[in-house]
Amino acid sequence: xxxxxxxxHYKGSxxxxxxxxxxxxxxxxxxxxxxxxxxxxxTSALIVERTSQGTRASVKEQGKYLCHVYVRNDNLGGVVIxxxxxxxxxxFTLLEKVLDEFxxxxxxxxxxxGSPDTVHxxxxxxxxxxxxxxxxxxxxxxxxxxxDETKIILHNTMESLLERxxxxxxxxxxxxxxxxxxxxxxxxxxxxxxxxxxxGCLTSDFYIF
Amino acid sequence: xxxxxxEVDVLVQRVVKDISNAFKRHPSIDEIGFIQCPEARYNRxxxxxxxxxxxxxxxxxxxxxxxxxxxLLLYRQRKHWLDREALVDITCTLLLLNPDFTxxxxxxxxxxxxxxxxxxxxxxLGKLTLTKxxxxxxxxxxxxxxxxxxxxxxxxxxxxxxxxxxxxEVEVADAEITQHANDHLAQIILQEMMVCADAASRYPSNYxxxxxxxxxxxxxxxxxxxxxxxxxxxxxxxxxxxxxxxxGFHYRQFLLKELITDLNLxxxxxxxxxPQKQASSSPDSSYLVDQLFYQEMEFCSDLILSFPGHExxxxxxxxxx
Numbered sequence: 001x002x003x004x005x006x007x008x009h010y011k012g013s014x015x016x017x018x019x020x021x022x023x024x025x026x027x028x029x030x031x032x033x034x035x036x037x038x039x040x041x042x043t044s045a046l047i048v049e050r051t052s053q054g055t056r057a058s059v060k061e062q063g064k065y066l067c068h069v070y071v072r073n074d075n076l077g078g079v080v081i082x083x084x085x086x087x088x089x090x091x092f093t094l095l096e097k098v099l100d101e102f103x104x105x106x107x108x109x110x111x112x113x114g115s116p117d118t119v120h121x122x123x124x125x126x127x128x129x130x131x132x133x134x135x136x137x138x139x140x141x142x143x144x145x146x147x148d149e150t151k152i153i154l155h156n157t158m159e160s161l162l163e164r165x166x167x168x169x170x171x172x173x174x175x176x177x178x179x180x181x182x183x184x185x186x187x188x189x190x191x192x193x194x195x196x197x198x199x200g201c202l203t204s205d206f207y208i209f
Numbered sequence: 210x211x212x213x214x215x216e217v218d219v220l221v222q223r224v225v226k227d228i229s230n231a232f233k234r235h236p237s238i239d240e241i242g243f244i245q246c247p248e249a250r251y252n253r254x255x256x257x258x259x260x261x262x263x264x265x266x267x268x269x270x271x272x273x274x275x276x277x278x279x280x281l282l283l284y285r286q287r288k289h290w291l292d293r294e295a296l297v298d299i300t301c302t303l304l305l306l307n308p309d310f311t312x313x314x315x316x317x318x319x320x321x322x323x324x325x326x327x328x329x330x331x332x333x334l335g336k337l338t339l340t341k342x343x344x345x346x347x348x349x350x351x352x353x354x355x356x357x358x359x360x361x362x363x364x365x366x367x368x369x370x371x372x373x374x375x376x377x378e379v380e381v382a383d384a385e386i387t388q389h390a391n392d393h394l395a396q397i398i399l400q401e402m403m404v405c406a407d408a409a410s411r412y413p414s415n416y417x418x419x420x421x422x423x424x425x426x427x428x429x430x431x432x433x434x435x436x437x438x439x440x441x442x443x444x445x446x447x448x449x450x451x452x453x454x455x456x457g458f459h460y461r462q463f464l465l466k467e468l469i470t471d472l473n474l475x476x477x478x479x480x481x482x483x484p485q486k487q488a489s490s491s492p493d494s495s496y497l498v499d500q501l502f503y504q505e506m507e508f509c510s511d512l513i514l515s516f517p518g519h520e521x522x523x524x525x526x527x528x529x530x
Binding site for chain 1: 262264340450451
């Protein structure tokens with residue numbers, strides 16, 4: 001039961017603007033953490049871009065990650081990336097809480113142009129850490145009542161968020177969130193290289209197969 | 210760009226040496242990993258050490274693995290001689306890349322038996338390979354072989370078992386040896402529990418890790434109910450955070466069964482309808498058994514309420530129902 005990342009974005013007219021992010025990558029192999037982080041940022045921003053205002057959704061990725069997103073009517077959006085064990089409703093409680101707190105601490109005039117370096121919101125790391133244990137972090141029964149009427153859209157893959165004809169590969173290639181190394185990993189057909197076969201699965205982490 | 214055989218030879222020998230030196234200079238390396246790196250950077254070793262993590266750049270693997278693999282096979286076929294130090298280094302490199310290469314572990318068994326390698330060294334190597342390959346069957350199998358070698362060297366282990374049952378009969382002279390052996394044993398058990406827990410966290414329902422954990426307790430903690438009780442309580446948090454891990458809950462069932470057996474209820478009475486009480490058992494032990502059951506049921510029900518929809522939880526509850 002794990003939370004991997006928690007991020008706040010501004011949903012602009014054409015793209016999402018990352019305002020702040022926190023990560024817990026301790027369960028990933030040490031040398032993959034920086035790439036995994038980049039892919040999580042990329043994925044979070046993309047999801048916010050493709051989610052309409054006033055919507056909550058959960059997007060499954062590679063069968064073992066769930067990206068939960070909530071985009072408010074004022075275009076403030078939050079994404080939490082969790083494993084499939086972590087209770088979905090607690091993620092939405094967390095998102096609601098974080099966005100509420102963020103909007104009170106950071107003026108909306110700063111959202112369209114803000115960046116993690118310029119935005120003064122420090123609580124994200126603490127929230128991520130505290131919510132690693134969902135029972136300690138929140139009163140579960142309260143959450144149950146609040147979310148029963150809320151509709152959450154479920155997407156089985158990232159691809160279902162894309163426009164017709166759009167390819168994830170192209171978005172990866174163009175992304176400013178991904179370094180050259182990460183882009184190179186994504187393109188390499190690793191499962192076909194001889195050394196990978198000998199080694200079995202070389203890596204099995206977020207987007208890096 | 211085709212490398213000449215000579216160039217590959219030189220490269221591989223350097224890499225094997227780099228790995229060996231890394232371990233000599235940094236005995237606290239606690240994780241291994243591969244670094245995705247399609248091309249070599251000019252004149253730099255593919256072996257990277259950062260914050261006690263040892264990384265191998267992927268570009269060198271296609272040279273390294275077949276080469277050392279071949280070298281070891283030639284040694285086995287008596288076509289090529291390797292001295293002990295070279296064998297240690299080569300098998301170490303091989304196993305870091307492919308821990309399921311049985312031949313490499315077997316060569317290390319021979320080195321261990323002739324005193325060229327300490328058992329602790331192999332426990333350490335196994336611990337490292339499990340950080341990258343947490344299920345590796347050959348690593349776990351070899352690990353048990355090594356632990357058995359260590360156990361065989363304990364003259365006092367037999368006494369340890371007796372000590373628990375007939376304390377009054379142990380002689381004073383033996384007591385000190387026994388205490389030292391007990392401490393060493395306790396340390397080993399603790400380390401194994403940690404290695405298993407780490408491997409279980411790295412791979413969901415890691416059957417190999419949990420079976421090993423059971424093996425360790427069966428062979429090193431028989432009759433020591435304190436260890437079983439400690440395990441039961443220390444694992445509460447872990448299973449709460451891994452509610453769909455069937456193997457974790459199966460382990461709890463094993464612990465409970467052992468504790469109940471220890472409380473003098475025969476294992477043959479364990480049936481689907483729950484344990485029946487032997488006529489000769491004391492009221493105290495029946496009460497303790499009930500307590501254990503009640504606590505586990507409560508714990509399980511609590512988890513089910515908090516995290517609905519996990520089969521492992523229901524299966525665990527059913528097993529106790």
